[in-house]
Structures are given as C-alpha cells and as structure tokens.
Amino acid sequence: MKMLVAQNAQQKYLNCLTYSRPQLRQLQQQAYTCPACQQPVMLKVGTTMQPHFAHFAGAACHAATEGETAEHLAGKALLGQLCRRWQVTFAYEVYLPAIQQRPDLLLSIGHRRIALEFQCSPITVPRLQARTQGYHQIGYQVIWILGQRYQRQQWRQSNHAFLQYALKWGWYQWHLVVARSELRLLHHIAHSGYPQQTSFQVSTLSQLQHITPPQRPPLSVAALLNESRQLYYKLGQAAPELQQLQQACYLKGHHLAGTPLCCHQASMPPLNRRAIVLLQVRLLLFCEQLGQVTLAQLRQFCWQNARAFYCLPLVDEQFWYLQWCVQTLKNWQRQGIVTAQETEWHYQGAQWYGDYFAKQRALLK
Numbered sequence: 001m002k003m004l005v006a007q008n009a010q011q012k013y014l015n016c017l018t019y020s021r022p023q024l025r026q027l028q029q030q031a032y033t034c035p036a037c038q039q040p041v042m043l044k045v046g047t048t049m050q051p052h053f054a055h056f057a058g059a060a061c062h063a064a065t066e067g068e069t070a071e072h073l074a075g076k077a078l079l080g081q082l083c084r085r086w087q088v089t090f091a092y093e094v095y096l097p098a099i100q101q102r103p104d105l106l107l108s109i110g111h112r113r114i115a116l117e118f119q120c121s122p123i124t125v126p127r128l129q130a131r132t133q134g135y136h137q138i139g140y141q142v143i144w145i146l147g148q149r150y151q152r153q154q155w156r157q158s159n160h161a162f163l164q165y166a167l168k169w170g171w172y173q174w175h176l177v178v179a180r181s182e183l184r185l186l187h188h189i190a191h192s193g194y195p196q197q198t199s200f201q202v203s204t205l206s207q208l209q210h211i212t213p214p215q216r217p218p219l220s221v222a223a224l225l226n227e228s229r230q231l232y233y234k235l236g237q238a239a240p241e242l243q244q245l246q247q248a249c250y251l252k253g254h255h256l257a258g259t260p261l262c263c264h265q266a267s268m269p270p271l272n273r274r275a276i277v278l279l280q281v282r283l284l285l286f287c288e289q290l291g292q293v294t295l296a297q298l299r300q301f302c303w304q305n306a307r308a309f310y311c312l313p314l315v316d317e318q319f320w321y322l323q324w325c326v327q328t329l330k331n332w333q334r335q336g337i338v339t340a341q342e343t344e345w346h347y348q349g350a351q352w353y354g355d356y357f358a359k360q361r362a363l364l365k
C-alpha cells in the first residue's frame, strides 16, 4: 500500500506532504520503515503522482487496507487542507496498535477523537462493520468519505452500506470529489419508483447551514398501477417471498394483490423498493391484528422483520428499523388509517381491494 507517513532510522515520522519534491529526492537516501508493521518501505518521488511511501513487493502489512491510488493520496492531502482551514488538530495515518488500524486522518477536537476514512476501493460490508467497530471499541468516532468509485449515478448495494442518519440531514453520506477539490454531503437520500431509483440532494460545505428537507411529490396513478401490476405478476409466478405474506393476508380475509394504496409510498428511507411495499403490508397486518400498537410492539415487529432491511453498519439498526416504522405510521396517521395517542397507535382500518383488477378499476376511476 501507499502512504504519506513513514519512520526514519531515528524513529522520526516523515510526512511527504511537508516537503517539496527536490527535498524529498534528497531524503530518498535514507531508510524508512512502516509505522504499523515495521517493515522497510521505499520513498517514491515521481513527477505526477503525490510522493509517497510504499511497501516492497510481497510485503504483508496488517494495516494495509487500500490498494491506494493517486485519488486516495490526493484526497488525504485535500482533507488535511480542509482541517487546517477549520483549525482542527489532526495527524495523517496514525497507527493505532490496539485495533491494528490506521485511519487516513485522525482528528482531535477536545477529548474527542475522530477517524476520517477516505474510501476509494471496494470494501465488503463485514469489513466495513469490523473497521467501524474497531474505532468505536477504543471510543473513537469514524467518518467515512467516499471516492469516485461510489460517485456514480446508479447506486449499488455498496453505496447503501455507507448510509448514515441525522435528524437535520435525513439519510446521508459524504463524497470527496478530488478533481474539484470538493467535499459534498449527499442528504435526504430516498428511494422511489419501480425499478428502484435513489434520489438525493447535494450540498457543498458552504451550503450546510441552509439545508431543508426536499418536497417530494406523491406517486402518480401510473406509478401506483405499475407497482400494483408488479405485485400481481409476482404473485402469479408464486414468488416464494410473497407466499407467506399472501397467506397472512388471506387469514385476515385480504388479498395481497389488493393491497391498500397506503402501502405504496412516493419515497421512503433507503430500502429495497419491493420490500417497502411488502414490509408495509406486514406492518399494516400487524396493526390490524393488534388493534393498538405500542413502541415495544413495534420493536418486536422490527426484530421479526430484520431481514427486510438493508445491512447498514454505520447506523444503530435497532434505531433505524424503528424510525422506519414510526415514519410509516405517521404517513398512515395523515391518511386516517391509524390514530396516535402519545406513543401508541390505534388501527382504524384501510381500504383493501378484492383483487388486482378491483384495485386497477379504482385507480383508473
């Protein structure tokens, strides 16, 4: 892996960013070691890429996480510049032996320690989870900032894994666009439409003070018809994920293809689009079954349906499952399907249709 910081023979740390290229060429005479694994590293000073240290071929370094690229090195330098501008104390690539991790930057704000990770390469969800937990274990916060690979228009599962939640920003994540020297916040991230699309707002650092939640229009009749049709077709194909739910509907005298319109939402927190409809049907049946639902019962519902949610390693799962349920119930409250008394909801009833065709007729009226 490539890195900005290494130790010389006197155990002094040397940061490539603090020297000019001619100075670094002179420093190339010395021997350097990796602060994490203590193996020798070489100082590379080319003409275009940010000068850096690199392990020799075949060296296995336990702190090596990225097949680091020019983007990653330049991004780290850029984040350092931003910290300086904000007058935040920080250090590059501090090796933390207790967890064998080396964040790209480590910020110190009073007693708080915040690791910045600029992620440019692919990472598995378990790995992301383990590294995040590593920081939490020693009482550090971590902020993941995503590189070019994650900045495509079409979102993949890997993008979702980095989602975080804050009241004022909704679902959000950070992107660093190195080519523009710009740190961006993607916020109020939501899913809409079928096939699923991800929508979000983008703010630069100077706009952060003025963030307001976006107004999202309700689903059109065409979109409602489309989603209902998809559900109907899937039922026709006896899709296994629908069978059990259809049975649960049947026991209540309903038909899944006649799902009430309240289960189709224009935009929702990031969640598999089809799962949204199905999860809402489950929640609706749950409310009907119990008549009145408490927060504790909602928690139980979340726990039972945990598999319907994405795995979001950066978020307290218990919290966000519940958040999802509460938001859905608030939507239903506006439609008169439930009423709320403090933290208890009372089921009032929803309009189920006899089958898909009855629903279609009602929609086209």
Ligand SMILES: [Zn+2]
Residues within 6 Å of the ligand: 034, 035, 036, 037, 038, 039, 055, 060, 061, 062, 063, 064
């Ligand atoms: Zn090493």
